[in-house]
Amino acid sequence: MINLTRLTTLALALLTLSTPAHAQFTYVIDDGSGGSAGPAPGTTGPFVWGNVFSVQGDYAVITSISVALGAGFPAGQSLDVLLYQDPNADGDPRDAVLLTCARTTTPITGQSNAFTLVPITPTRVQGQFFAAARATLGTTRNYARTDPQSRGMGTWLFWGGAFDGTNLASSATAANYINLATVMVRADATNVLPCLADVAGPGQTIGPDGQTTADDIIVYLNWFFAGDQRANIAGPGQSGCPDADLTADDIIVFLNRFFAC
Ligand SMILES: [Ca+2]
Ligand SMILES: [Ca+2]
Ligand SMILES: [Ca+2]
Incomplete structure (x- = not known):
């Protein structure tokens, strides 16, 4: 006689093997509550600010980047998010390679702890990665919401010179915000890279x-x-x-x- 309980258990086990569970993880070094005035580069042009993170376990597929904005971010201006791979995983993203980026035209402006979440093409990273925001500086310049209680080594800022806003090595200024504060930029991750070409049935x-x-x-x-x-x-x-x-x-x-x- 067929043991239905065992068959069901086997079927469930096979199902588990064939469909890896999607789990979520958020890379974050701020405590959710910002407050300082934030960095204000003395220039115009592209400004990139973000945090370096180390990949935790299987959570190596980045799906979105979230940014809280400083008081000077102008209403109506678009906000880009960028994901870079650090090729030598040394905590210094000046050699980082841009993997993907995305834009929102409706960021949440006005100084607050509200994060604007921008989905990106799910992208696999390894070792260490740099999750960043980008906008073009105008007359007001404190675009980055910062958390003065969460001090560390992870925050980097780039601006100036021939910087086009993507090639970090070309910026005139690369500032590591050591022990001053943390910019409020986070990255959401999952553990499974979806098939990106499955667009139809x-x-x-x-x-x-x-x-x-x-x-x-x-x-x-x-x-x-x-x-x-x-x-x-x-x-x-x-x-x-x-x-x-x-x-x-x-x-x-x-x-x-x-x-x-
Ligand atoms: Ca590096
Ligand atoms: Ca194209
Ligand atoms: Ca298909």
Whole structure:
């Protein structure tokens, strides 16, 4: 006679093996309550501020970056978030490589402890990474909300010179905010990298169906040739920071994602 209890247990065990559990983790070094005036670079142009974190366990896939803004952040200005890999994991992000970025046009402004959460393309990191915010400095400059009670080594600020806001090594000033305060920038992570090319189901219905098939490629290419921004997933050199254009870089990145699933 078949033991149904054992069969059920076996089926559940196999299900557990085949579908890894998604768990969430937030990288954070502030205590949630900011207050100091914050850094105010004496320049205009791009300003990047953020924190270096060490990867904890399996939580190596970053899914969003959250930023609390300082009193000087102008209403109506967009806010970018950026994720960098530190190639030598030494706590110094001046050599860090930009992996991906994203923009919000509706950040929460006004000095408060409210975080603006900006989703990014889920991206795997290792060792140490730099999670950062970017905005263009104007007449008011204290853009970064800081927490004076959470002092440490992790906060870095970049501005000035020929800095384009992405290549940290090109900034005139790279300041490690040692033991002064912490900027309120956090990163959310999960332990499983999703399939980023699963955009469609059977019959080219929109939305993931758990499989990668020709439907996904067709839907992506339809978006691309229609000028749909859902196809804009890369920048020059197949950078993970989308530019304004739909080019071969976008298609190559999509196909790389497809074959990585
Ligand atoms: Ca480094
Ligand atoms: Ca699919
Ligand atoms: Ca593009």
